Amino acid sequence: MDKSEKKNNESKIQCGKGIDIGTAFIKCAYKEDNKVIYKKQRNAFFEIDQSDYSKNILDTHKIKYIAKDKELYVVGDDALEFASIFRKETRRPLSRGVISPTEKKAFPMIQLLIKSVIGEPVKQGEIAYYSVPADPLDADLNVVYHRDIIAELLRNTGYKPKEIKEGYALILSELAERDFTGIGISFGGGMVNVSFAYKSIPILNFSLAKGGDWIDHYAAKALNEPTSTVTRIKETMLDLDNIKELSSIESALSIFYNHLIEYLIEHLKQQLSKDDMPMIEKPITIVLAGGTSLPKGFTGRFKSILERSNFPIAVGEIISAANPVNAVSNGALVAALSDSENQ
Numbered sequence: 071m072d073k074s075e076k077k078n079n080e081s082k083i084q085c086g087k088g089i090d091i092g093t094a095f096i097k098c099a100y101k102e103d104n105k106v107i108y109k110k111q112r113n114a115f116f117e118i119d120q121s122d123y124s125k126n127i128l129d130t131h132k133i134k135y136i137a138k139d140k141e142l143y144v145v146g147d148d149a150l151e152f153a154s155i156f157r158k159e160t161r162r163p164l165s166r167g168v169i170s171p172t173e174k175k176a177f178p179m180i181q182l183l184i185k186s187v188i189g190e191p192v193k194q195g196e197i198a199y200y201s202v203p204a205d206p207l208d209a210d211l212n213v214v215y216h217r218d219i220i221a222e223l224l225r226n227t228g229y230k231p232k233e234i235k236e237g238y239a240l241i242l243s244e245l246a247e248r249d250f251t252g253i254g255i256s257f258g259g260g261m262v263n264v265s266f267a268y269k270s271i272p273i274l275n276f277s278l279a280k281g282g283d284w285i286d287h288y289a290a291k292a293l294n295e296p297t298s299t300v301t302r303i304k305e306t307m308l309d310l311d312n313i314k315e316l317s318s319i320e321s322a323l324s325i326f327y328n329h330l331i332e333y334l335i336e337h338l339k340q341q342l343s344k345d346d347m348p349m350i351e352k353p354i355t356i357v358l359a360g361g362t363s364l365p366k367g368f369t370g371r372f373k374s375i376l377e378r379s380n381f382p383i384a385v386g387e388i389i390s391a392a393n394p395v396n397a398v399s400n401g402a403l404v405a406a407l408s409d410s411e412n413q
């Protein structure tokens with residue numbers, strides 16, 4: 071019997087999954103009993119010495135790890151906990167949106183993390199749409215290599231991989247009621263990804279190799295503070311509406327948020343001003359998502375910077391995705407479900 075067929079009390083997982091492979095997190099969306107379920111793992115690992123911690127202890131505590139040679143690698147959310155106990159940094163398989171060229175252990179780590187969020191396929195060859203960055207305008211990153219490696223890792227897990235651009239997935243997720251017309255901007259950890267579509271036809275895709283990590287790094291550097299302290303403050307208390315009585319770290323974060331948004335808008339203006347851009351009569355909706363868009367006041371900050379930017383096209387609403395963290399995996403799921411129906 072096919073796993074997708076419902077047995078008596080068993081839940082039914084629909085065929086077709088969406089997976090968002092990000093610099094900071096790997097997220098997956100799938101449909102079970104007609105409800106969308108999201109799963110997430112931190113895209114990070116931490117190396118420990120086998121002599122200090124036996125595999126048994128990790129097994130007892132159900133901690134995800136990989137054992138290789140004389141080392142044990144704790145992966146995902148547990149890695150962060152270990153790193154903070156040992157006062158060290160985690161390592162990341164991805165850097166600036168693509169597989170890190172300097173991290174030799176990247177492949178087995180991503181393989182394990184992908185497996186842990188996507189699980190077994192409902193049937194062999196089930197379609198999984200995975201998000202990929204668009205070509206970056208400001209960095210020479212090997213996006214093609216990255217796409218092929220992730221496809222291979224998904225194939226090894228029993229899926230039929232299909233790629234979808236991160237910004238475009240955001241449009242599929244959020245702009246159905248607007249005829250899939252608008253600009254989707256995903257502000258992530260390593261990158262900002264942008265797509266512009268007209269009635270679901272992609273007109274423009276690009277990425278910039280700056281994001282939340284860049285904000286943390288430069289804010290920390292400006293104040294000579296540990297990056298982890300700056301990241302924690304950013305994620306737990308930053309309010310971009312508040313412009314008075316800011317701590318030095320909040321002020322630095324606010325300044326680098328401005329820089330990132332201005333940098334994105336400048337590049338977007340340049341791309342939209344190109345001669346081959348189609349003329350669209352109606353004002354365009356812009357949808358914002360990604361972990362870096364989470365602080366209170368982000369959408370307002372974006373709006374005010376855009377308003378004074380001499381933007382080349384008429385902008386309608388500027389909205390935040392209903393679920394900014396999961397919108398990309400949800401868009402990939404929309405593509406996967408529609409494709410699976412036609413299979």
Ligand SMILES: Nc1ncnc2c1ncn2[C@@H]1O[C@H](COP(=O)(O)OP(=O)(O)OP(=O)(O)O)[C@@H](O)[C@H]1O
Nearest residue numbers: 092093094095258259260261282305360361362364
């Ligand atoms: N509440 C929050 N406030 C501000 N920033 C946050 C918050 N939560 C997470 N972040 C930041 O969001 C970033 C991760 O966002 P996201 O999960 O969208 O990235 P990603 O998809 O993994 O990366 P990318 O798309 O760039 O490859 C990190 O920089 C993280 O510090």
Ligand SMILES: [Mg+2]
Nearest residue numbers: 092236256258
């Ligand atoms: Mg992302």
